[in-house]
Amino acid sequence: MMTDFASATERVLDVREIPPQQRHEIIPRLFDNLQPGQGMQIIVDHDPRPLRYFFESVHGDDCQWNYLEQGPEVWRVELRRAA
Template identity: 35%
Template sequence: MTDHELDVRPLPGPGKHPTIFQAYDALGVGESIAVVNDHDPRHLRDEFEVEHPGGYAWEYLARERGAYRIRITKLAATPLPRVLADAAAVSASSGDATGAVWKLQMRERDLDSNIIALPPGAAIGAHTGPDVDVLIYVLAGSGQLGTELDAQPVALRGGSLIWLPRRSRRRFTAGPDGLRYLTVHQRRRALTLTTAPA
């Protein structure tokens, strides 16, 4: 089958990768694009490993200065299911890190997910959650989830599965062993936190 040729050399840098992925997404299974670029697109291949590991083939056709030519073949109709990370290993290796120590990287997705790490005694202050429901799974450690009713904090420990309704007030405080948890929620442009009213 004849490759669809895509010469991205005239394009500005930030437009190259999106153009290539758009052309790749339009391919049928077994079809290929021959990408022509002015340098070795190693970073593009890194992105393909994030988006389509095992579902594409990469072949250098030419490695000439100013004219690299790569055949990218679509092997699967959609990205393949796969293991993204060992959550226990990420949690264990995060040490005294604070904040997101892992997150989803794929550009085309409906979900967002993070592993959040809090060292012993650390806290995420009171805030009103975003306009999405969030599931939290506690991986390790312990702590408390403060809610709108201050007298009724929710105990957090390994294995706890917690639902945070959209726009609910919450705050997190890590216990003596710290707190590590996985969040899963619908993707949105930016998951921002706002200060809760007094």
């Protein structure tokens, strides 16, 4: 699903219908495949703070995290690999 927020090459992943355990396997794997400067967006039904803490601990400054939408029903986050 592409949105107005995404560039033509930026993947948008709506994980609201994916079980939480699968989300935590899929999202890091997709991020690991990003090239420097590339980004992806995730759409979730809650604030994904635990995921943010995971990325900060594993990737540090290599992962740039930007909230594009912050609830109350939908959160949209852009993850970008540092250039």
